[in-house]
């Protein structure tokens with residue numbers, strides 16, 4: 001049978017000429033399809049590229065833990081600098097809490113995030129438990145810095 005589809009549809013028809021693939025909508029076996037439509041449910045079909053390792057969730061959860069803390073700390077530093085330029089520099093005993101600690105926090109967490117960005121193969125190779133510990137560690141580190149910051153703020157009052 002001669003394919004009736006054109007362009008990308010031709011690739012789809014060629015792909016399906018030798019493979020058993022079921023329609024994502026109705027489950028009909030599309031092998032030997034001659035157009036870019038499912039003959040059973042009449043839905044349009046297209047050929048796509050997908051990730052071979054699509055489970056990004058745990059990796060993103062770990063990354064988000066670092067970025068949440070690092071980003072928040074960075075915003076505190078920038079905010080403190082802006083306020084200081086308008087209202088004058090804070091008392092010397094406030095410097096560590098307002099500038100020092102948030103700076104250390106943002107550098108540590110963002111450097112770790114950059115490292116994690118380059119270490120995706122390592123993360124993928126971890127066991128399920130290892131991934132869980134890594135996610136917990138990322139969020140734990142952010143929580144620890146946040147607690148340290150809040151305690152430091154409370155001591156200023």
Ligand SMILES: [Zn+2]
Pocket residue numbers: 023024025026027028038039040041042043
């Ligand atoms: Zn269908």
